[in-house]
Amino acid sequence: MGETISRRETLALAGAAGIAATAGPFRPAIAQSTPTLTFGGTIPFSGRWAEIGQSVHAGYQTVVKYVNEEQGGLDVGGRKVRLEIKVVDDASDPQRATTLLQRQIDDGVQYFLGSYSSPIILPQAAIINRARRPMVQAGGGADAIFTQGYRYVFGMYPRASRSAFPAVDAFEALTPKPRTFTVVYANDPFSKPQGEGVIARLREKGMEVIDTVELPATVQDVSAMLAAVRAKTPDVLMCVTSDQTSLLIARQVAQSQTDLKMLFTSLGPQATSFREALGKFAEGITCISTWSETFPYKDPIFGSTAKFVEYYKKHNNLPLIYHQGTAAGCIVAYAWALQQVGRVDDPNAVRDALARIDIESLYGRIKFTPDGDGDPVLMGSSVTQVQGTDLKVIYPQQLAEARTLWPIRPFSQR
Amino acid sequence: MLQTIVNGLLYGGTLSVAAVGFSLIFGVMNVINLAHGVFVVGGAYAALALWTGLRLDPILALVPIMAGGFVVGAAYQRFVIGPAVRRGSPVAALLVTFGLSLVVVNGLTIVYSSAVRNVSPAYAFFSVRIGDVTIDAVRAIAFVTALVLIAALALFLRTTVWGRMIRATAQSELAARLCGVDARRVYALTFGVGSAFAAGSGVLIGMIMPFTPAEEVQWTVYAFVVVVLGGVGSPAGAMLGGLLLGLAATLTQTYVGPVYTNVVMFMILLAMLLVRPNGILGSAFRASR
Numbered sequence: 001m002g003e004t005i006s007r008r009e010t011l012a013l014a015g016a017a018g019i020a021a022t023a024g025p026f027r028p029a030i031a032q033s034t035p036t037l038t039f040g041g042t043i044p045f046s047g048r049w050a051e052i053g054q055s056v057h058a059g060y061q062t063v064v065k066y067v068n069e070e071q072g073g074l075d076v077g078g079r080k081v082r083l084e085i086k087v088v089d090d091a092s093d094p095q096r097a098t099t100l101l102q103r104q105i106d107d108g109v110q111y112f113l114g115s116y117s118s119p120i121i122l123p124q125a126a127i128i129n130r131a132r133r134p135m136v137q138a139g140g141g142a143d144a145i146f147t148q149g150y151r152y153v154f155g156m157y158p159r160a161s162r163s164a165f166p167a168v169d170a171f172e173a174l175t176p177k178p179r180t181f182t183v184v185y186a187n188d189p190f191s192k193p194q195g196e197g198v199i200a201r202l203r204e205k206g207m208e209v210i211d212t213v214e215l216p217a218t219v220q221d222v223s224a225m226l227a228a229v230r231a232k233t234p235d236v237l238m239c240v241t242s243d244q245t246s247l248l249i250a251r252q253v254a255q256s257q258t259d260l261k262m263l264f265t266s267l268g269p270q271a272t273s274f275r276e277a278l279g280k281f282a283e284g285i286t287c288i289s290t291w292s293e294t295f296p297y298k299d300p301i302f303g304s305t306a307k308f309v310e311y312y313k314k315h316n317n318l319p320l321i322y323h324q325g326t327a328a329g330c331i332v333a334y335a336w337a338l339q340q341v342g343r344v345d346d347p348n349a350v351r352d353a354l355a356r357i358d359i360e361s362l363y364g365r366i367k368f369t370p371d372g373d374g375d376p377v378l379m380g381s382s383v384t385q386v387q388g389t390d391l392k393v394i395y396p397q398q399l400a401e402a403r404t405l406w407p408i409r410p411f412s413q414r
Numbered sequence: 415m416l417q418t419i420v421n422g423l424l425y426g427g428t429l430s431v432a433a434v435g436f437s438l439i440f441g442v443m444n445v446i447n448l449a450h451g452v453f454v455v456g457g458a459y460a461a462l463a464l465w466t467g468l469r470l471d472p473i474l475a476l477v478p479i480m481a482g483g484f485v486v487g488a489a490y491q492r493f494v495i496g497p498a499v500r501r502g503s504p505v506a507a508l509l510v511t512f513g514l515s516l517v518v519v520n521g522l523t524i525v526y527s528s529a530v531r532n533v534s535p536a537y538a539f540f541s542v543r544i545g546d547v548t549i550d551a552v553r554a555i556a557f558v559t560a561l562v563l564i565a566a567l568a569l570f571l572r573t574t575v576w577g578r579m580i581r582a583t584a585q586s587e588l589a590a591r592l593c594g595v596d597a598r599r600v601y602a603l604t605f606g607v608g609s610a611f612a613a614g615s616g617v618l619i620g621m622i623m624p625f626t627p628a629e630e631v632q633w634t635v636y637a638f639v640v641v642v643l644g645g646v647g648s649p650a651g652a653m654l655g656g657l658l659l660g661l662a663a664t665l666t667q668t669y670v671g672p673v674y675t676n677v678v679m680f681m682i683l684l685a686m687l688l689v690r691p692n693g694i695l696g697s698a699f700r701a702s703r
Contacts, residue, residue, distance in 0.1 A: 046520050048628040051527040092628075187673050214673040218632060220623055223421040223550070224667035230548075244530045247624040251532065254539045255550040268530075277532035277624070281539055414539075 034073055036082045037344045040109030042100050047092025049116045056116050058318050059327025060085055066311055074335055077342035090115055098123045105131045110347045113330055118142035118190040125153045134351040136333050138326035142189040146371040154354050154368050156326045157290055158376040160190050161197030167264055167288050168201040170383040170395035171236055174406050178235035180210045185240040188217040195240035210234055222249055226256050236262040243268040247277060254281040254411045261407035269386050270321055284408030288381035291325030291363055292393050294401060299362035301332055308362040329363030417547050418668045426660020427557035428622060432615040432633055433640035434564055434652040435608035441647020442584040442604045445504055448511040450637050451630030452518045453483055453609045457616025458625045459522060461533045472533050472617050479617055480610040487609020488602040515630055522627035533620040556618040563614060568649040580604050639683045645693030654694055
């Protein structure tokens with residue numbers, strides 16, 4: 001007769017088996033016992049900025065996923081802290097965005113990430129500042145966000161009026177140097193100060209601005225404007241416009257065979273759909289990009305830009321563009337600031353740490369001006385140009401992937 | 415000056431064809447179709463899908479897309495707008511059209527994203543130079559197509575039995591019913607024709623300028639301005655309104671400044687509402703109502 005199992009042992013084994021069987025479901029409960037730090041905010045998951053909103057969200061989420069899953073949380077004051085993002089859809093609507101943000105503040109969220117577009121960030125900035133909760137954002141560059149004394153809002157870009165300086169500097173570095181410029185800008189909270197900044201920078205560099213054109217925020221036809229450009233053709237046409245207006249201008253430039261030595265559009269060529277819509281006529285168009293996956297930087301979380309890119313591509317289907325890089329930079333900045341403070345319940349101290357940050361990251365250097373926007377030199381954009389079907393970094397020199405096509409092939413000969 | 419006028423007329427042709435469906439529905443049914451822009455943008459995306467998927471030229475794609483617009487529009491009137499008007503009021507119909515536009519815009523965003531799109535056939539980048547005047551081929555093609563479509567609609571309304579029934583119902587639904595006209599069918603037909611023209615205009619717009627799902631609002635607004643300017647219910651009114659508005663836009667761009675284009679367009683709207691609220695040609699059906 002073999003060994004018998006008593007009733008008490010049977011019950012004990014059954015109990016142990018039961019615990020073993022249910023151990024899986026209990027695991028999250030154990031994980032949840034780790035302190036959690038929540039980043040709140042709104043994102044345009046729908047509406048006009050939906051596509052970019054999804055890219056921004058993917059950038060945020062990638063860093064959080066890496067920290068939680070690969071590093072077991074963020075090390076803050078000797079304890080692991082799990083990061084969590086709770087952002088809600090603002091539908092690209094500033095009014096809705098402010099209401100939703102206020103609700104999160106009322107619910108006690110202490111740290112905020114940015115939405116996308118200056119018209120949304122601007123009213124949110126006032127609310128954030130009043131509530132004394134920090135926001136790090138990569139979506140709003142309008143000067144007004146940084147010139148009204150808001151101490152709690154930090155932007156990953158230089159303010160709009162300084163953000164296109166690298167393009168002017170890139171053109172100044174060309175040989176032969178372009179002589180004449182026409183600057184077109186849209187009358188919206190971002191493009192107008194950006195365009196005015198470009199004009200001021202060109203004049204400061206001693207380059208001749210032969211014409212300036214202010215367009216409405218949305219425009220359906222620029223043929224009359226281009227007739228004026230043809231009548232007084234500049235070497236470089238600089239368009240500080242939304243991606244949609246940029247595409248309209250580029251199309252009509254090509255259609256009307258307006259031969260320029262260089263066409264610059266601040267937004268547009270970054271998107272694959274823009275380059276596809278123009279086909280061979282996209283070749284040579286330049287733009288600014290705040291981030292490129294080819295950047296050679298070191299990063300305190302991932303190790304380097306390249307490793308971030310590798311991790312992102314492994315876990316996301318959304319094409320990697322500069323918005324993911326800038327958004328990821330926001331979390332990296334927060335992580336550094338939280339680690340400096342050593343605790344998660346002091347948003348004022350985290351704000352102060354953000355104000356003095358000066359680190360290299362996957363995004364590049366992160367250092368804010370006293371007004372909260374990105375340092376115009378250290379966090380300035382790179383200049384990129386469509387070459388073949390891709391965008392290549394052409395400026396600054398130390399990041400350049402390709403030589404600048406200059407002058408570009410005339411549109412009438414394509 | 416000549417270049418500006420040519421540009422204005424070409425742009426105006428696009429505005430005309432985008433507004434004619436709105437005008438017809440407004441004139442005949444007294445419904446302000448806030449989903450009008452959705453049909454325009456929907457036509458543009460349909461052209462994009464046929465171009466990228468089957469390499470079907472956008473001009474040829476007008477036929478299936480307008481047919482699809484007709485079917486969807488007629489069904490929409492029959493099963494959504496009609497019941498809303500009968501059970502509620504024209505205001506209920508207004509809200510329904512607004513709700514539909516929200517649903518469709520977000521649906522298009524999910525499918526196509528909010529990235530800027532364009533339909534780019536081979537001739538999209540050609541232009542012709544006549545003397546000092548440059549004419550974009552694609553705009554000229556769109557303009558001629560718009561003229562043909564609007565002329566065809568005018569002929570349809572004037573010479574066919576169904577056209578006469580539409581006009582009769584617009585003038586007096588009761589009288590038309592007494593003469594044996596099935597008003598519910600006529601309304602579905604009208605909405606179908608209006609939607610077909612909206613979708614067709616979207617094809618032309620998609621060739622000329624970049625579009626996104628969110629664009630629909632502005633095409634509804636422009637249609638409204640064109641109709642107020644030219645007159646309600648008639649293809650001729652839409653044509654006149656569109657051409658005048660196009661000219662006003664390009665003249666303003668050239669001689670006042672591009673940033674004032676919308677200001678001038680909406681000043682015209684305001685002036686017309688104050689001075690001649692039925693538009694230059696008046697309401698096509700008002701005299702007999």
